[in-house]
Structure formats: structure tokens, C-alpha cells
Amino acid sequence: MTVQSISGELDIGSAKTTETNPVPNIDYEDIEPPKVKKSHLWAVRLASIVFTVGSWEILGRQVDPLFMSYPSAIAAAAVRLTASGELISATYSSLRIVAISFGLATIIGLALGLLIGRYRYVEAAADWLVNALYCTPKVAIVPLVIIWFGLGDSAKIFIVTLLTVFPILINAIAGVKNVPRNLIDVGAAFDATEPEIFRKIILPSALPYMMTGLRLGIGRGLIGMVVAEFYTAINGLGAMIVKYGNQYDTASMFVPILVLMLLGVTLTIALRSLDKYFAPWRYVDD
């Protein structure tokens, strides 16, 4: 099996969502749902938030605090944990690991992906390994990694990088394989050299896929980070969850979880706007 066929079945699914492909110039006027006002949409959204948080507050208070907490208790815990500095240092520690790993995964994933996608010999040398590792549930090797690297940062970095690199790699490969044949022909017709074709045609054409890979990668990276910190349980947001779980302090446990949620959302939005900046032609409708 080739890398292409694997990627065709797996992550490409996510790479092929409508926002990734250039939107065809279809006139949607006739089939558009009824017009709505933006301000109304926000009002509905706000009402939904108030309702959900409010119900949580009311229902949460009925439940044994050992199992469930509620917004006001979580807010109080958040204030306490922030004041003590614990939350900030844990967040910093986790973010540092994610940043380093994400950087490594980006460099390795993009470089390797572009080479595998373009050069058949590199593909032959690497595809079996990429496929095998891609199909392995990577958390399975976490205990092994800890035996190799101990409980320190290097174990975490290894794990997070490993989880992050695959979506980036697979999407970079798909990006190169999906460069339209006629665009490469344009390069050839204008007598471009291979490095020029790579730089001026393949790279920009694969960019949307690469950005999708990064976006998926950052999500995986956060998962990897939490898993790694569960195991090593020394510092970081994951360790905080374990610590307060062991103390049956459910409200404090929710605080790092919410921070993780916030991180996930922020990083995904950031990458999406980066994508928009680098690939404006994909956002036809804006």
C-alpha cells in the first residue's frame, strides 16, 4: 500500500472538507436558506450559553460535589489556583512542551511530507514506516517512551511530537500529490527547473493541505500533552488534573480542563486565520 492510498482513506477525509478545497463559483442564490440577521444569531447564541451555564449551576448544586461541580465553584477554584500561581506555572509548563513539540513536528512533518509526496524514491524508502506508525495507536507506546526517556521533558516532547507529526506529514503528502497536473505543466512549459517548480508551484498549491495538517496537529498535540502529563504527573495541566482528581477536589479539576478547552479553541482559530492570511484565494465567499 502506498502512502497516497492510506492518506486517501484516512486524514484526507478531513483535508477534503469544503473549506479546504477551493470553492467553485456557484451561484447559491436560489437555494439559500431564508435570510437571517447576524445580531439575532448572536442573541440566540447568548441565550443558549446563559441557559446551559445556568442549568449547569442549578443542577450541579444538587449533585454530590465529589462527582460534579458547578460554574460558581469552578470560578472560585480558578481564582484560588490563579492567585497561588499554580495554574499559571502549570499552563506555562504545558504550553512550553506543546510549542517545542509542535515546532519540531512542523519541521519534520512538512519537510518529510513534501519529499515523500514529490520523490518516488523517498516515498519507497519511507512509506512502509509512515503507514505502520500512522496506523499504530501512538499512546500505546507511552510507557515505553517513559522507560527510554524517564519522566522529564524529553519524554513529553517525544510523545507530543509523535502524535502531532502524523496529521502534518500525511496532509503534506496529500498536498503534493494533489497538485493539479496542469499547474505543473505550466511550470514545465515555462522552462522552470525542478527547484523552481517545487517552490513556485508545488509549495503554494500544497499550502492549504499543510495548513489543515497543522490545525489537526495542534489538536493532537494537546491530547498528547495531557496523556504524557497523566503518565509523568509531575507538572503541567495534565498533572494538575491527576492531582486534584486524587484529592477528590472536582471543582479544581475542572479548572485545567477548561484551560485546555480554551487553548484548543484559541490555537485552532489562530491557525485558521493564518490559513486565511496565506491562502486568501480559498475563501471565495468572504
Added chain:
Amino acid sequence: MEHRIKLSAEKVSKTFRIRGGGGTPDSFLPVLRNVSFDIFEGEIVSIIGESGCGKTTLLRIIQGLIRHDAGDVKVDDKVVVKPGRDRGFVFQQASLLPWRTARANVEFGLELQNIPPAKRREKAQDLLALVGLSHAQEQFPHELSGGMQQRVNLARALAIDPAIMLMDEPFSALDAQTREVLQAELLRIQQEVGKTTIFVTHDLDEAIYLSNRVIVLAAKPGRVKEVIDIPFDHPRPPLPELRGDPRFQELRGRMWELIRSAPAVAA
């Protein structure tokens, strides 16, 4: 016009190998057989023939995008083996780089020649003006109509100032009105730049209107069936008017017969 041979095809032949999947053996598809012709400097020659007769293949061989099996293509008496700056190519399908604006697309070939940015820009602006797109320089391809995209395509090929223009059905995807506008534009531009041009089409009216001569290809495998001189002087009247000329209708009828009646040759 001085009749100096700019480009010549000498017994060009090409057979594609079709890979047989699932245990069936490979088969061979002869697409061009012994295609020979001369193109004189400064003229527009159209190549017509039914769909699949090898027009694109022939043009790609001339550009050096694919290798032929036998024969030679010569430009200025030198054998062509790869793409070069002496030939500019206008593609059949959409081929603008979607991440570049119209102007940046036109600059593409100039970048590859390491021409400094200011000069590139100036040249691109001149060419966009020539094709009537000064107002759309900073627009991306998806913001341009099909006709505008083909104008950019034309400008991009002209930008490298090739001696020969190779155009593969550049207007075939356009609606009838836009096509006629662009045909007239092409003749106007040709008056200005005077490039030796090979123009592939399967639109007989287009071939007659634009060309000094028309090469009719027979299909399966593609061979030169006949080369027809087009007698109309430049500048030519608009196409609808030219259609009224009895000679036009006679030429058209003859070409139609030639394309239809071409007997298949046993491989």
C-alpha cells in the same frame, strides 16, 4: 510577408503506451504518424481535426513537454528537445496559478528569467493593458470571468516574448460572444506583436478567421490530411461579416468534408 521557415515538423510520430491494469497486457495507441509541416515566420497557422486526433499531443511535443518517438521538430533549423523561452504556451484548460493575482501570473515566466521586480511589474502591466485587463491586475483568477482568465493566459505567454506562440484551444471553453470578442482581440494583438503562432482548435470558423493557413489532421492515427491557404487579407472584417463571403463558406465546406471523410489507416 517573407517566407522564412520558423518551425518545422519532420515526420513526427508518437505512440502512447496504455498500461493494462489487472493482468491485461499493455496496449499501444498510435496518436501521430509522420506528421510534417512548415510554419513560416509571422503567420498564424491553425491545426484542426476531430476530438482525440492528437492536436494537443502535437502541440505538447512542439513545446517539448512530451517526447515523440520518431521525427524532429525544428525551430530555426535547430532540433527541439525541451521547453524553451522561444516558445510560449497557452493552455486548453484553466491553468492560471490560483494563488497569484492576474499581474503575478503574467510575471511568472519573467520571474523564472530572474528579471528584476520593477521591470517585471512594468512588463506585466503593459501586457495586461494589451489584452485589455488594466483594471483587473490585482484580482485573483477566481475573481475573473472565463474570458478574462484566458486573456491573462495569453498575456502570460506573451510576457516572455517568445518567437512562437502555441495556443491549445484557448477559447473553446468560452461562450460564443466572448469567443468572438477574443478572436478579434487576438488578431488585433497579432497585428501589434506579429508572433509566429500555431493555434489548435476544432472550431472551423475560428480556424478560417484567424489563420493564414489551416492544417487539417486526420484521426487515428493523426496525420496531415491537407494544408489549406486562407486567402483573406489583413486586417480582416469581423467574423460575422466574413461569414457572408462565399469563399468563407466554400472553405468551411471543404474542411468539414476533409475532417469527416478521413479514412482510418490500419495500424
